[in-house]
Amino acid sequence: MSIISNSLNRIKPSPTIAVSQKARELKAAGKDVIGLGAGEPDFDTPNNIKNAAIKAIRAGDTKYTAVDGTPALKNAIIKKFKKENNLKYSLDEITVGTGGKQVLYNAFMATLNKGDEVIIPAPFWVSYPDMVLLAGGKPKIVKCSEAENFKLTPSKLKKVISKKTKWLILNSPSNPTGVSYSKNEIKKLSKVLIKHKKIYILSDDIYEHISYDKSKYFTIAQISNLKNRTLTMNGVSKSYAMTGWRIGYAGGPKEIIKAIRKVQSQSTSNPSSVSQAAAVEALNGNQKFIKIRSKEFKKRRDFVVNSLNNIKGISCLKPNGAFYVFPSCKKLLGNKTKLKTDTEFVKKLLEKTNVAVVQGSAFGLPGYFRISYATSMKKLKKAMIRIKSFCESIS
Numbered sequence: 001m002s003i004i005s006n007s008l009n010r011i012k013p014s015p016t017i018a019v020s021q022k023a024r025e026l027k028a029a030g031k032d033v034i035g036l037g038a039g040e041p042d043f044d045t046p047n048n049i050k051n052a053a054i055k056a057i058r059a060g061d062t063k064y065t066a067v068d069g070t071p072a073l074k075n076a077i078i079k080k081f082k083k084e085n086n087l088k089y090s091l092d093e094i095t096v097g098t099g100g101k102q103v104l105y106n107a108f109m110a111t112l113n114k115g116d117e118v119i120i121p122a123p124f125w126v127s128y129p130d131m132v133l134l135a136g137g138k139p140k141i142v143k144c145s146e147a148e149n150f151k152l153t154p155s156k157l158k159k160v161i162s163k164k165t166k167w168l169i170l171n172s173p174s175n176p177t178g179v180s181y182s183k184n185e186i187k188k189l190s191k192v193l194i195k196h197k198k199i200y201i202l203s204d205d206i207y208e209h210i211s212y213d214k215s216k217y218f219t220i221a222q223i224s225n226l227k228n229r230t231l232t233m234n235g236v237s238k239s240y241a242m243t244g245w246r247i248g249y250a251g252g253p254k255e256i257i258k259a260i261r262k263v264q265s266q267s268t269s270n271p272s273s274v275s276q277a278a279a280v281e282a283l284n285g286n287q288k289f290i291k292i293r294s295k296e297f298k299k300r301r302d303f304v305v306n307s308l309n310n311i312k313g314i315s316c317l318k319p320n321g322a323f324y325v326f327p328s329c330k331k332l333l334g335n336k337t338k339l340k341t342d343t344e345f346v347k348k349l350l351e352k353t354n355v356a357v358v359q360g361s362a363f364g365l366p367g368y369f370r371i372s373y374a375t376s377m378k379k380l381k382k383a384m385i386r387i388k389s390f391c392e393s394i395s
């Protein structure tokens with residue numbers, strides 16, 4: 001009998017973390033690696049946020065806090081939801097965890113029974129299906145094609161709903177595609193959801209602020225009849241370049257928030273007291289840099305999309321958010337190139353050019369790969385030259 005549990009055997013380690021690890025190893029071995037696999041901004045955490053953390057340490061803010069967040073941070077989150085999303089929450093409708101990742105994990109642990117289904121539109125963020133599996137649930141993957149802009153349509157949603165559906169996950173802007181749902185598209189999905197009163201919605205809004213859309217951001221809890229069954233997850237990792245601080249949060253129905261607290265109280269307890277103090281400053285402090293950084297990301301997106309579309313065999317949609325693009329490499333797979341899958345494509349690309357990207361199949365949609373452009377223009381330029389010459393050399 002194995003010492004490792006059956007539930008752990010159901011899942012695999014995160015493939016995106018595996019790519020970053022591989023790139024780090026090659027770098028350590030002296031290779032000139034360009035890592036386009038990581039899901040974190042290359043910018044530094046702004047100084048006002050760092051200073052708030054230093055101040056908190058000096059003030060002795062170094063003890064246990066309330067399990068699911070300090071009142072100061074919860075109040076800052078309430079203010080954020082009201083101001084930016086027009087959502088009204090009370091203190092007992094807010095939870096804070098060690099990253100958005102923990103909030104999501106706890107939500108599934110707190111709500112899923114064996115066999116409960118979670119609808120996950122593909123391509124998806126790699127952790128959703130495995131978290132669901134760990135919690136004993138069943139991921140119901142719905143493939144959303146490039147022709148559909150990689151987005152879930154109301155008719156596909158209708159078809160996949162069953163008596164066992166407990167959650168639908170929506171992620172906008174999306175990791176790995178960068179596409180986001182318009183207000184109108186969310187409204188259309190909500191028309192289906194309103195009829196199915198037992199289904200809850202998990203809205204992963206972690207890339208909210210990295211958006212180049214001119215229209216105002218819209219999240220599904222803003223549909224009044226759905227707020228009472230939506231958990232709106234967000235965090236400071238991406239918007240405030242705070243991936244290492246590990247603070248994520250959610251607003252949602254009291255019953256779920258309380259259950260999440262229970263899971264957290266018997267696992268990690270509170271997120272770091274110092275990081276919470278930093279997150280208060282992130283949310284309450286000056287927000288100007290968000291627009292400046294978004295502008296820089298937009299410039300990089302334009303450059304990367306144009307460069308990719310100039311490579312024979314590669315085609316790439318122009319998404320309007322996050323810091324990812326999801327180009328197709330389908331035309332470069334087959335007998336001619338001797339590369340059968342997207343996984344072989346990215347492996348060869350790394351071997352031959354030292355450029356690290358992640359295969360689309362890791363996100364549930366083979367034939368594509370994900371590029372994170374959260375890296376300097378200088379590196380992106382170099383990477384695009386290498387990708388182009390690699391693609392030419394194999395075709």
Ligand code: PLP
Pocket residue numbers: 039098099100101102125171174175204206235236237243246247248
């Ligand atoms: N959701 C999505 C779609 C993500 O891409 C990530 C991080 O990569 C997270 C959630 C979790 O972010 P964190 O745990 O750093 O808050």
